[in-house]
Amino acid sequence: MIWNHGKAILEAILLASPEPLSLRRIAEVIGLDEKDARILVDDLRKEYAQPGRGIDLKEIAGGFVFTTRPEYAEYVEKLLQPRAKGLSHAALETLAIIAYRQPVTKAEIEGVRGVKADHTVDTLLDRKLIKEVGRKEAPGRPVLFGTTKDFLQYFGLSELSALPPLSVDTTDAGLILRQQRESVVGEEPATGEAEESEAS
């Protein structure tokens, strides 16, 4: 019975939901296990992926949600108020550091960017893209920041692990430098100033 209507039920609850619906919630509401719910979702996604549709079914912030297709944005924007402006470059860099390194303190952010972070952190807090997630057990117990669900929604990410991976792990400082140095020295032996690295 449910199989006959499953996709239609899913479509209905997705439309009615004000926020992304997790697979668990979908399964709960329809009365299926998550595996079957997944099959329904994939089925419906395929349907919406067909050309000639104005709506997409996307996975955002840990759930599924109907979105308009980007190609029809100009019409949607005629209908709705224009969005708030995009983030500044500084805010985006700060946000990137927080997203990849969370939980992270303001001082650590400043260490990476080489500039003060008060203003950008405030902006990001205001826009609810980051939040305080605790305090670091260090002198002064500085506040630790992390990203929010709004962050995932804003960038259309299904979860944090959907962030593109960084090309070099920069948390282990000395290591990368030496590894890179070795490979560089290997390729181009004539780099003059690299002498000292041999000593290390």
Place this chain on the structure above:
Amino acid sequence: MGLPRIESYTVRLEKFEGPLDLLLHLIRREEMNIYDIPIARITEQYLEIIKDVVAMDIDRASEFLVMAATLLGIKSRMLLPKPPKAAEEESGAEAGLDPREELVRQLVAYSQYKEAAQALREQEMTMARVYTRQLFVEAKDQTAPLEGLTLKDLVKAFEEVLKDEWNWREVPREEIPLREKIREINFRIARSPSGVRFRDLFTRGGSRLEIVVTFLALLELIRQKRAVAVQDATFGEILIRRILVTEPAGGQAPEEDDEDA
């Protein structure tokens, strides 16, 4: 690289997010190897570009100046011949460390996040053209109910207040007995044979409870047929008049009835 340099020197400092951003720009422009930066050359170019730093606000200027000092420090350390004895004494990581190591680490880390920020920008631009139901309701411009503090801070402050017993006191419960109110209204309408205006029965600035009790008292008086509400014209003034009870319903004297109300 030599020729376009003069033109490149007109690089505007404001364009850069900070000193690391500027250094990365120089490294790329000069096609330097980030892991083997020619420190003398980059220092020279860096200083050339930030020479108009005084025109900036002090906070930003200081950030660029701190980096200038760092570069000069690295440069001088690299120029110093390494005394082999000293190196032995320090015996360890310190001794063999390239003076540029910390800077390189910073630059590599920063360039990573700059890249990541670029990726986020692309996502942002894609999502800017995508709308969902209610997800992006633009209520974000509203001022936050708590500015500069978290709910936790507020709760903590409240707990502090509670700790101090001096802040405790009994709050008397507001009590307006219906019986008293009936008596009061009865008294007032007894004094004015022509009637008391309905709205005058309610004390100005009285609490909600008082208003309710007054109204109930009035209803009770009317129910007992000891008062009557008269309105001469539509939307006109309502007057409350006393009825002189000649034959009480339960055979009781009105005064006694009053006591029971």
